[in-house]
Every structure is written in C-alpha cells, then in structure tokens.
Amino acid sequence: MYSHCVTGGWILGNTIDGTQAQYVRIPHADTSLYRIPQGVDEDALVMLSDVLPTAFECGVLNGKIETPGISVAIIGAGPIGLATLLTARFFSPGTIIMIDRDDNRLQIAKRLGADVVINNASHDPIEEVKRLTGGVGVDAVIEAVGTPEAFELCEELVAPGGRIANVGVHGKKVDLHLEKLWSQNITITTRLVDTVTTHILLKAVQAKKVDPNSLISHHFTFDRILDAYDTFGRAADTGALKVIISMTD
Amino acid sequence: MYSHCVTGGWILGNTIDGTQAQYVRIPHADTSLYRIPQGVDEDALVMLSDVLPTAFECGVLNGKIETPGISVAIIGAGPIGLATLLTARFFSPGTIIMIDRDDNRLQIAKRLGADVVINNASHDPIEEVKRLTGGVGVDAVIEAVGTPEAFELCEELVAPGGRIANVGVHGKKVDLHLEKLWSQNITITTRLVDTVTTHILLKAVQAKKVDPNSLISHHFTFDRILDAYDTFGRAADTGALKVIISMTD
C-alpha cells in the first residue's frame, strides 16, 4: 500500500512542489518509474500518472464492477468521473449511469460510453435510478465529487449488497445513515491511489482497450503555461477536462 | 444473500412472531434447517441460530482478520461482542482488544481469550489503542454496540488500510469523518446475517474449535420463562449473557 508508506508515498504536488521544469529529482524513482513502450502516444501516458490509476483503483476496483450485467452509477462527470467511466468499460456492466449538473460533461459521458446520463440539477436522481433498477438501486456507486451531498446521494442509490467507492477528496464530515444501512450488507471504501495498477493500464493502453486521450481537451506549449492554468481554472466555461503542457509544439 | 431475499430472509422475530412453543411452522424450512450431528451438545447449537453466525459473518469475516499477527479491536463485550471474540479466535490475530464500560463483561472477555481489555468509562480507548499499536491504530475494528459513539470510536481506532465491520443495530445516523478518512484506504461494512456459515460453524463445534456454551449464563425451564426474560432484561445486574429455556429439566 504505497499510498501509506512512512517514507515515500504521495510526494509530488503534496509534500514537495511539482515537476513543471526541465529537470526534476524524483524521490524513490527506483520503484516508481516505468519505461515508455514504443509506439505509445505520450500524451496518453500523462493520463497514467494520476487520473486513470486513481479512477481505476479507488473507483472501479474498489467498486467491484467486474461481474457482467450489474448496474453502476458514477456521481460526477469531471475528469476523474470520466476516467472512472473509461476504466469501468474494461468490464461489462449492464448499465452505467452518469450523474452531474453540467449538460456539457454529460454529453461527453454519453460519447465515452455512459448508458444513461442524469442531470441532477433538473431531475431527481433517486427517482430516476430507482426507476431504472426496478426499485432496488445500483450494485456499485462511485463518488467522484467530494461533497457531503454527493456522498449522501450514494447512500440513497446503493442496492442491498452493493458498494459505495469513494474517489472524491472531502473537506467535511458526512452523515452516514446507519439507521437504514446497518442491515443493507453494503461496503464503503476510501482510498488514496497506490498506483499499483500502472503496469496494467500501460498494457491496456498498448492493447487499445482504453483511450486516455479522450480525457484531454486542450494542449498548450510551455511558454503559455499560465493560459493553461486559466483554462483549467474556468472549466465550466472552457469545457476543460485535462490539459497537456508540452515543452515543444 | 439470504438476508435480502424478497420472499423469505429474516422472518422469525421480525415479520412474524417467534418460536417459543411446542410446535412451530417454519417457512422456507427446506433451505434453512440443519440435521443435528450426533454427540453435539444441544445448548451449544442454540447459539448457532443467530449470535454465532452474526458475529462470524458480520464481524469476523467482514473484518477480514484471517491474516496472522494483525491487531483487532472489538467495541462492546455483550453477547454479540463476545461471540465475535470467540469466532475471531478461529484465526491468529496478534492482539485482540475488547472495549466496554462494564468490568464484569471485560473479565469474561479476558477469560474467553482477549489479549487486552479497556474500560472506556475509566480510560481513553484512543490513547490506549494508539499506545498498543505504535500510533497507527488497529487493522480491524468491529462495532458490536449500535450507537453513534461506538461507531465514531471505530473511525478513530482504524489504521490506514484497515476495516470497520459493523455488527450493531443502529437507530440513528452517525458522523462519518470523510475529511480525514477519504485518504485512509479503509473499508466499512454493514451486514444483516445471511446464515451462510451455519454448516461451517457446525463443523467447528464438532471439532471443538469453538465452545458456544461459554456464551450461556443461565438456564430456565419453560414454566419459568418470565424469569428468563426478567434475568435477561436486567443483564447489568444479573450478569446475563445468553439464557437457555428448555422444555424439560
């Protein structure tokens, strides 16, 4: 469980500054660098540094969605929610439902393979999900927002025997309705990504089983790095998902 | 998952009245009755109807304590907590810590194999557990009380990568501190017993790997059934754990 190493673990962008420079020193590189396979698009591999393993490990693997035909809901259609959708499609759930308040993002979700999208600004997601699942809720629900409202929605949507896999970064406590859930045989998981699936994702990218480029909305050269941050910071307006900053054109 | 059968599931003592009679009709008996093996104490088998499978399935199996040498805390030393202790000892955790407010029950826990007991009326259980585990908390913590305080104590005691297995029946929501736990790689489970391990427990009793009789504190004959209820109702005074009511002496 690399995420909880006493020395090492999550360092870059957390305990020391990041890597936006021409040369960087990477602590513990001997156990955390991967050789880039020939012929693989390098932009795609940038997605393997964080967003794809986080989505796959914390969302998809913890959500246990490998059983064919099950129902899955993903709360939040931002980059991490969409990456969860992409890696969920390694398996064959019967229905993948994406829930978000932004129609733009839901349209992208639809294009990336969501079976159903629900805008919870305009529709009641509980009612819609219950209707889609014969009243029982979904087998796996993945929280990719990081708010009490989103987590508590998961509690409403999960079927007996189901899983709530938390991916979102939370800043506040949430209400856990054990008065209802104590008897529902559910599992709730939290996880900081361990990046133990990087070699799996590398193989899957090589075999064209997932296309990480679909998460990239913008490209910038290094001299326009501030524009990149601005574009990413106003994602609702710019439609930014992930942005690539290159040293050269 | 029998506990969530649409017809069947938890019936006796829940949706229809119980079985304190000479003859009873048992719905779905064709899939829920077991032959009593020769030479097995019948009192012991009464413990296999609910308290032992509940403790084993909801507490021990969900808590995943089969890895030798790990640390386990059980909150609550009532009959269900003690049954959790008994079935935890099928495996070889390094330390089993029992936490309760009743010294009597903690003494019984000690006798049944707890390595450490903590009275949380008089001691700070967080401080004690941190001291016992080098500051990291326990690998598995089992809630066998059913109150917000007990569950929230579990959140404080669980180590990164650990499990909280809920056994208690809850009547109120609890605070889930995701602002701390989102990154701690923990798993929380709830479960209504499925009694899918009854055949395992029967074999374990036959092989003398567990002694369910240690949960029985009192015996009554059928004509003294009201005394039995009274004794069980005043458990703090009478020291009652489980009481057996027999048709004959």
Added chain:
Amino acid sequence: MYSHCVTGGWILGNTIDGTQAQYVRIPHADTSLYRIPQGVDEDALVMLSDVLPTAFECGVLNGKIETPGISVAIIGAGPIGLATLLTARFFSPGTIIMIDRDDNRLQIAKRLGADVVINNASHDPIEEVKRLTGGVGVDAVIEAVGTPEAFELCEELVAPGGRIANVGVHGKKVDLHLEKLWSQNITITTRLVDTVTTHILLKAVQAKKVDPNSLISHHFTFDRILDAYDTFGRAADTGALKVIISMTD
C-alpha cells in the same frame, strides 16, 4: 457447488434421459428454473442451459482473466471454445489467441473477436505464442478439447504465475510436467459447471453484452430431429456449431 450435490447435481443427459419431449418432469426445479425475461430471444437462452455457463465458469472465471491487458489462449475452437471466447470478452484481455486444427472454426473465432488465430495442424503453436508474448507464455490458457495433447500444450504455453483452466471432458490421464512446473507458480483448475452464473448471463444477454446466437449454426423443426443429429454429428463437414430444434417453425 451444485455440481457435486449428493442428490441433484448433473441429472439431465447424465443420470436420466434428456428433455426432447413436449412435457418433462424436472427434478429440483424449485432451485434451477429461471423466468424468461420479456423481449429476450428464446434461441439465445437455449445457449444458457449449458454451453455458456460451462465456458464462463470453468474457463473464464477459473482462468481469472478479468485483469485488463493480459494474454489468453484458448485451445479448441468448437462450440465450447467459442463460447469461452464470447464470455472472455466480458473483460478486456490484451490478446486472445485461439488454437485449432480447423481453418473454418478459426475464421469464426476471428469473426467473434479473437485477436490471433493459430492453426496447429500447420503451425507450431508454442513458437507462435512465445513470439507473441515476448517469450514468457500466456497468463491464462483454457483447455477446451479434452485430450492429453491439448492439455500438455497448455503446460507449454502457460507463463510463470499463470492459470490453466480445464474445460474439456477427458477420458485418459495426462502427463503433468511437475519437473518443470513445480517452481512456476501456476494454478490448474478443473470443474463441472455449477450453473451458478445463469442469473449473471441472463442479465448480460439482456444488456446485449454477449450474443449467444452467434453459436447457433442450424435450425430444425421437431419432425426433422434426426437430420439435426446427423448435421451435428458431421460437424467437420457441415460446419455445425450448436443446432436448435424447435417444436414449431
């Protein structure tokens, strides 16, 4: 494990005669019948009685091919091998290799999604597989023939840490080369289908995640049942996979 029930288990076509009649008595029907969902093609559901669950349980689940990007070889491209291919595609292996001596069947395999096909009448499958896998062999190899030669080929193809999942019905002992395999961390499984995944396959068919009809090569009406047997018996000539016999046109 229904396949090894002391009463029940594999009855039809094994311990009692089959069901080619207008009315049949089905022993243990209370635990082995499924309601046909509305709108599902009934021919497809015939494939769910045996060939698909056998392929999925004995081949795909025992072969543990759910990790994305891994390599899989299936020995034998008859109906059961093709059904293994179909259900393997619930997951995202990087490469699925089909091996058979019949070019016709390999062409069907190709159409049903095999990444590579090898005719082992004309090519050395060991050399080809080693070339495709950087010399290490495949992560999972599924025996769907039932001969010593086919099983011993599996032993040659499996990578360190890999699985050999036997599906074939064997009439002779095979040589197990433990002098090589003792140190290779492999797993070999055998299994008579338990049909515990029928409900999963039903959902997957409803969600159009698998098309069982692709296994059906011929249709006959009941009055031409002998032609059906003849066609199936000369599969090499007729190209028969599975044949459907209907009461009516």
Added chain:
Amino acid sequence: MYSHCVTGGWILGNTIDGTQAQYVRIPHADTSLYRIPQGVDEDALVMLSDVLPTAFECGVLNGKIETPGISVAIIGAGPIGLATLLTARFFSPGTIIMIDRDDNRLQIAKRLGADVVINNASHDPIEEVKRLTGGVGVDAVIEAVGTPEAFELCEELVAPGGRIANVGVHGKKVDLHLEKLWSQNITITTRLVDTVTTHILLKAVQAKKVDPNSLISHHFTFDRILDAYDTFGRAADTGALKVIISMTD
C-alpha cells in the same frame, strides 16, 4: 511475484553460492532485508528465511485452509511438512492428517498438533482418509515430498471442490488423472516461495502464535560445520529436522 523476477528472485543457494561466511554481499538487499524485532529469539528467525514462508505460502495459503472445520492432509513430515503443519495451525481446520513413512517424524507431528498421523509404509492412507472423511476425501491436501507417488496420492485423497497445493521439488513428471479429476472441481497449485509473507510471520512469531524453534533439532558452532552437514545428511538416523550453525557458542 518476486520468485519470478527477471533480475533478482531466488539467488542465494541457487544462482550464486550461499552465505556461510562472516560477511556476505546480498543483492537486492534494499527490498529483502528485515529489521530483527527486539526480544525475538534469533534461532527462530533463521526459520523465517525459507522453511516457514515456503510452507505458509506454497502450502497453507495456496491450500486455502482458512475456513474453520475443514479437513487437511499433509503428505510428508520432514521439516517442510512440519512447517506446513505449524503454519496451518494459524487457522482452525477440523482435522489435520499427517502422512509419512517414518514413525519418528509422525510422533513429532503429533506433538506439534497433528490430529491424526498415518504411516503409509504400514497402512493404506487412501482407506484411512476415506474412513475419516465419510468417504469424500480431504478439502486440502499438501504435497511436501516431491515424488510422483506422493503427488498421485494427493490426487486420490482430494475431495470434490478441494485443493492440491504442491510444495515439493519435483524431478520427474507425474500422472495427472484427468479422466477422473476433470469433473471434480479441484485446484492444483505450484509455487516457488515469494517471501511476501515474511512481515506477517515476523508479527506472528512476536505474538507467539507460532514457535519456529520446534523445527530445530540440533545446534552446532561454526567450527563444527561439517558435523552439522553430516547430521543433516543422515536425518533418518539422527532425527535431524533443521540444524542451527552459530558463529559463537
């Protein structure tokens, strides 16, 4: 899977000479050395370098004996078979049967917790095991000899749904009776130890859940190293299990 590292893996005593010297260079020491905990007997820890992790990983974990009450047979009561017995007792199998041709070793097995011992020089182990298990065989059988006879005995003893976990080092192929086993839902595993459980065994030794010293029959000082080899080489006469060679008295 360290055992199959392309660089590294099993080096000492395999691809380079061993460590019977005052100073040694250990390749890949940064990922394979453990700090000795205070207060732990050092002789016991020598058993953690190979015999205990091999027995635990290849025999006990692969044999999946954690379900309480199951039946287990161990073929071979040499040091590795006895280490399998010791680590099997982390769990609570209902019956552990040891089979060997040496009464001395079987007596030690009895003392270390075997429930039943069978001398297969004088008794038919198949008949005895069938008698003990109601005719069905054992749930897990562990091969700790390394001969075709021992492995083929495992095939006779395993129950439907059971596991054969190979620990022995084999020099010859064996007969695998697939004509019988294809339908028996069994699992056969092989494994070169990965020493991924060393930290678990260290904790278990500290918690006194296993006593590795019981595997040590003799002690020698470094100047008597040839006597040590001689004693170990004539184990049948000397009763040697594991011998400790110390630098000082």
